[in-house]
Amino acid sequence: MQIQTATLGYPRIGKNREVKKALEAFWSGNLESESLLQTVRKVEESNWKSQLEAGIDHIGIGDTTLYDHVLDWTFRFGLIPERFQQLSGLERYFTMARGKEGIPALEMTKWFDTNYHYLVPEIAEQTLPSDFSDFLERVSRAQKILGKRAIPIVLGPCTLLRLSKLSLNIQQAISKLIPLYINLLTELKNLGVEEVQIHEPALVLGDTNSCKSHFKTVYQSLSLVEIPLHLVTYFDDLGETYPWVMELPVSAISLDFTRGRNLELIKTYGFPANKRLGAGIIDARNIWQIRSEKVIPILQEIVETLHGTSIHIQPSASLQFVPYDAKREKRLPSPLRNVLSFAEQKLQEVVFLARTIIGENTKIEQEIIETSWNKFEEFNPANQSVEERLKTLKTDDFQRSLSYGLRLDSQISLPLFPTTTIGSFPQTSEVRQLRMRYKRGELSQSEYETAIDVQIAESIKLQEELGLDVLVHGEFERTDMVEFFGQQLSGFAFTENGWVQSYGSRYVRPPIIYGDVVRTAPMTVREFKVAQSLTEKPVKGMLTAPVTILNWSYPRIDISRSEQAFQIALALRDEVADLEAAGAKVIQVDEPALREGLPLKVERWNEYLSWAVDAFRLATAIAQPQTQIHTHMCYCEFGDIIKDIERLDADVISIENSRSNNQTLREITEGGYSHQVGNGVYDIHSPVVPTTEQILQQLRTGIANLPVKQIWVNPDCGLKTRRWSEVIPALKNMVEATKVLREEANVTVK
Template identity: 75%
Template sequence: MKIQTATLGYPRIGKNREVKKALEAFWNGKIGSQSLLQTVKEVEEANWKTQLDAGIDKIGIGDTTLYDHILDWTFRFGLIPERFQQFSGLERYFAMARGKEGISALEMTKWFDTNYHYLVPEITSGALRADWSDFIERVSRAQEILGKRAIPIVFGSCTLLRLSKLDLNVDTAISQLIPLYTDLLTELKSLGISEVQIHEPALVLGDGNNWKEHYQAVYKSLSGVEIPLNLVTYFDDLGETYSWVMDLPVNAISLDLTRGSNLELIKTYGFPEDKRLGVGIVDARNIWQICPEEVIPKLETIKDVVREFEVQPSASLQFVPYDATRETQLPEALRNVLSFAEQKLQEVVFLAQKITVCDAKYNHEPLVNFNRNNSQNQSKFDATKLTVTYYKKDQKTIETAWEKFRRFSPINQIVQQQLKSLTSKDFERNLSYDLRRSLQISLPVFPTTTIGSFPQTSDVRKLRVRYKRGEISQEDYQTAIKAQILECIRSQEEAGLDVLVHGEFERTDMVEYFGQQLQGFAFTQNGWVQSYGSRCVRPPIIYGDVIRTQAMTVDEFIYAQSLTEKPVKGMLTGPVTMINWSYTRTDISRQEQAFQIALALRDEVTDLEAAGAKIIQIDEPALREGLPLKTKRWNEYLSWAVDSFKLSAGIAKPGTQIHTHMCYSEFGDIITDIERLDADVLSIENSRSNNETLYELTDGGYSKQVGNGVYDVHSPAIPTTEQMLSQLRTGIANLPVKQIWVNPDCGLKTRRWEEVIPALKNMVEAAKKLREEANVTKGD
C-alpha cells in the first residue's frame, strides 16, 4: 500500500524575499501593481514546482498572500468595515492592512502561539458580496502546473469568526457565510478539484466545545456540495472535542502529532474507518531534522489503528525558512541536523516511503508497537542505519549526524552549576514597588518616551552589510554607528521627549543582536520567515547552553548618555521573547533555556547600572504568544516565563527603574501574571485596539505605571495631536495620573524619519496639553 503525502502551505516570501522587496517598492511608488502581482505569481509558482519536484502527492495551494492570508479571506468574503468602503482594489486592501491618513488599520495580533501576526477581521451586519476571483484564478493556474495534485486551501468559517471582532451574533454570521462557502466549493468542484483543505485551527482552542453546534451546522451544509473535504487542524490536539469532530461529515481530518496529545487520543478512541487521517508528523514550526528512531514508531502505531492515512507536515511550512543547504557559513555539524522547508518535504516523502516499504516487507506487522514489548519486532528496525542512509552521511562511519552534533555542542558545566545554585531571592527585587518608586528618577507627569528603535534606513542597513563583508574596519563602523546615535539623540531632544533611547542602529533584530553575542546561538544567512506583511525576520537557532562572555549594550549606552542630560534607557530583549522568537532546542526544556538567557541578561543589567543607567527596559513582547493554546497548561508556562523575567531584573537596585514592553497581545486573562513581573513601567500597544488593551489592564486593577501606546507604528499615517490627545484622555479616565506614560505602540525601525519626527512632536505636544488640562506637572 502506497502512503500518500501532502502539504498544508509553504513559505510565501520568496527564497530571496522577493515579495517583501516588491511590496516595499510598490508602496514607495517605484513599481506598479502589475509588477508586484507578477512577482507574487512567480514566487507562488516556484513554490508549487519545488513541492512537485519533491514528490508530494497533494500540494496545498492558495495560501500565498500580498500581506496576510486572513486579510485575503476577509477581503474575498466582502467583510469590509465602513471606513474602508470609500476605497477599492489594492488601495482598499492595503488601507485595511496599514491604514490611511486619519483611518486606522485593522487590529493586528498574534496568530495562535506563533510569532506571525494576522489582521483581525471586523464583522458587522449587512449583506455580503463575495469575490474570490483571484483565488479561482490561482487554483486554475495551479491545475495547469500540478494537475490533480493541486489541493486548494480554504480558510474555515468557524475559525474566521472565532478570531474576528463580531458586531452580530455568531448564528447570524454563520447564516451569512454558509451560502458563500457553498458557492465557493461548488465553483471549485466545477474546476474538477479532487479535494479541498478547509483549515480550522480554532478547533484546538480550549473553547472548542462552545462552537460544536456551529461546526456541525457548517459542515452539514458544506457536505451537500459533495466535494471531498479535508478538515485541517494544527498547533495542538483536539482534546475534549475529539469525539464529535470525528463525526463531522468530512472525508479526511488532519491532526498535528508534534504538539499536544493527538496520538494518545487516536490510540484511546480510535479513528473513523470512513475517513482518512492526515498525519502531521514532521514539525512545521522548528528547524531540527527528524530523528527516525522517534518518528517511525509513531507512524507504526498509526498504521495499527488507522485504515487510511497520509504523511504531511504538522502545519503550513510558512514558519520555517526555505532551504538549509544555503547556510554554508554554519558549522557542518550543526547544518547537517537542520531541516527547513525543502528538507521537510524530503522528510515527508521519506517517511511515507519507509512506511510503505516496511508495510510490504513485513506484511503489515508493526516494527515497533507501543502496546507490546516485542523485542523481535523491534530488532527489525535499525534507526542508526536508516539515519545514515537517508541523510547521506559518511557511510564509512557508524556515527549519525545527531551523534556528531552532540559532540560539537556538549553540556556547559558552569551554566548548569549556576542554575542549580539559584534561590528564591534571585527572582525578587530588594524592595517592593511602592517603596522603590520614590527612589527612582523624577520625571514630569505623563513622561514621554519611545519603545527603543528608530528608523533603520537603507544607509544603516548598507553600513552593517559592508561591515559584515569586511569592507570597512570595526573602528569605521563604530564611528558611523555613533554618528547615527548622535543624530537620534538630537532628534529626540528637538522633539521634546523626556526619556531617550540610543536608537538601536547596530541591531538588525531585537533577538538576533543579543543572540549573536551569546554562546549557544547560531544565525542563518537566508533563514527569513514572515512576521507580518513585508516584515521578515531570521529567528536565531538555540543549539547549546547559553553563555554571556562580555557586555553587549554598555558601550552604546555610555556614548548615548554622554550626549544628553536627559535619561537614556538601557535596552534589552527579555528571555521569554528570545525563546519564543527563536528555534529552540528539543533536548532540554524551554524553561531551562529561558533561565540560561536570564542569567546572561542579569549580568548585563549589572553592567548597565555600573555605567550609570537609571532606566533599563527588558522587552517581552512575546510573553503572551507563548501561552499554550489550552488554558489548563497556562499555569506551568506562566510560572517559568514570569520567573525568567524576574531572574533577569531581580538583580537591579531599587533606584533603577525597570521597564518592559508588550505588543499586539490580549492581557485581560493574564493580568495577575503581568503584575507579578514586578516591572515598574509597562508599555503597551493600544492604538489599533480602540483602547481595549488599556481597559483590560485597568479592569484587572493593574497597579504599576503604563505606557499607553498612542501612535500606530505599523501605519505610514502620521497621527495628529488631537488624535493622540483623545486617546490619552481615555487613559486619564481609567488610570491615576501618576501611572500614565506616553509612547508609540512599538519600535520605530520600520518607519521613515519624515514620518517619525512629526509624529513624535505631535505626541509630545499632546502630553503637554494633557498636563495643562490636568493642571499637574509631576508624576506624584
C-alpha cells in the first residue's frame, strides 16, 4: 500500500485580497489587463509554493480564476451565447459575468450547497472555437515550480452539463463536449502531465442514477486519450451511483468522508483493486482543527477495509471555502485560535494523518491537538439560560397569533404595487472610512453614530424624493448582513483576515460560531428609530434570519445545526419584539440561504426543512398581527420547496428574478404561493441601469403570473455593491414604471 498526500484546490483570492483589489481597479479603469493577470499569476504561484513547502505530494492546480471557475470552463470550451459573441477577450468574459448595456449577464446561482455562486452556462448549437491557451500556460508554469507534483484540475463534462441551461438535447450536448475534452486532455498529455483531476461533484446528487449512460459514454471516450484520470467527487456520498461509478475507466476516485456514508458504501460494495482512493478525510468546509481521536480511527478503518489499495489522504474538497492561515488571527483568544484550522493548517493536518498511517511517530503532535481542545472546552462553558429557554419552547412560540388571511386587513395601507428596496444602499468609501475610523478609535461612539445618522437622513430624503412607499435606513453601519449581527451576539468570533470568495470580487468573512448564542442588547433599534423619526412613511426594521446566519457562518461541530439555528432564532425573536415596541410596522427578516442549506439528496430534505422553517417561525411568530413580516431570498431555485417557503408564514417575500428570466416567478406561481411577492425587477449585480420600459416589461410579466394584489416592486437584492450614480436612476426608473402600471390599472396613488 502506498500512502501519499494530495489537494483538490486552494484559496484563490490572495492572502491580502490581492485579486479583489486588482479586479476592482481594472473595472474602474485604473489598472491595465496585463497587471490584473500578473496579480493573479503571483497569487497562484504563492499558493503552489505553500502546498509544496507543506510537503503535499500531488498538488491540484489550475483552479485560480478571475471571477468564477465554471465561467472559465464555459469560456475555454467556446460555449459563448450568441449575445456575447460580438465581444472578445476580457470584455466578453466580464460581460458574461456582469452584463453591460443591452447584454444581460449569465444567470448566477449557488454552487451545490455552498455559499459560493457560479455563472450558469448556456449551451446552444452555435458556439465558438475552444481555446485552452490560458490553462495550458498555467499548467506549464506549475510544472516549472512543482514538477510532477502539479496535477491539473478540470471541471468534469457531466457536471458542466448538469449545471447548464441547454437549448439542445442532452445527447447533442454530450456529442459537442466530448471532442473538446479529448482535445484538452491530449494537449495536457503532450505537456507531459501524468494525471488529471476531473471534478464531478454532480455524482453525489440524489438523481444522478438517471445519468448513468451519459457518464459511461463520456468516460469511455475520454479514456481513449490514455492519460490517467482522477475522478473527484465531494460534498456528499455517491449513494446508489457507487457500484457503477467504481466501474468507470479512471485510475483514481476521490470520495468525501466528512459528509454522507461513503465508508459504509466501501464496506458494502468494496473498492476496485486497480484504482487509487482519494480519501477526503479533512473537512474542507469548516475551520475546526481535527479531533485526532475521532479522525484517525476512521482513516485506519478505511485503510484496513481497502486491503493494500493505494490511498491519497487529502481535504474533502477544494480549500477555497476556508481562509488562508489561522495564525494571522492575533486578536482571537488563544484557546479559540489554537483549535482553528484554515487552509495552511489543513495542509499540515493532511501530512500529519499520512505520517500517522504509515507509522511515523506523531505522538507529540496528537498530544498538542488534544491539549488545545481541552483548553478550548475550559474556555467555552455552556450557557445554562439558553439551554433552559430551548427546553421550554411551546407550539405557540412557532406560529403567529392570526393566520395570513386574517391579519392582512390590520397591516399598513399601501397603494397597489408598493415599492421598496431590499435594505442596503451603496457602501461608499466615505461610509467605509467612517467604520474604519471608529474601529481604530479615531471616532467616539457618539461621533460615529452622528455620522451614520447623517447617512441615514440623506437616504431617507432620497427615498422620499424618489417616491418609494416603504423605506429602509440603508444599513450604513453594517459591513455584512451576517457579520453585523454576529458581532453583537455572544458565542460568535470574527477574524481579521478570514476572507473567502462568494463570487467575483465579492468576498466575505464568515463568523465563527464557537459557543452558545445570546443577545445581550438590542442590535438594530437605534438606527430604526432614527430613520423612522425622519419620515411619515413606514421604515422597515432589517434583520438577517437564523438559518442564513447559520449557513453563512462556520458552525460548531459539538452540537447540531438545528440547535444552533434555534439559539439564533431566540436572539432574533427578542429583536423583533423590541423593533415592534419601537414602532416598526414592517420588519424584514432575510433568509436567502434557506435553499442553500438543503441537503443534496432528497431523502434528507424533510428533516432539514422542518427545523429550518421552524427556526424562522420562532424568530418571527412573536410579531403582532398588524406587523408585516417580510423576507428576501435570492440566487437559488425555489420551485421544489415552495410549500416550505410558504410555511415560513412571511407576509411578503422579495425574490431575485431578473437574471433567472422569470423562472423564479414561474416557480412561485406554479407552486400556488398565496402570500405577497416582491418581483425582483432588475439585476443589482450588473452596473447597467435598467430603463423604465425594461422594468415595466418585468412588472407586466409579474402581473401575468400573479394576482395584482400580491405584487410588490423592488430590485432583486441589496444595493450595497452599487454606486449611487447607478442606484438613483435605476430606482427612479423603477418608480416611474410602477406609476405607469398603476395608471393602467386605474389606481390613484395615495
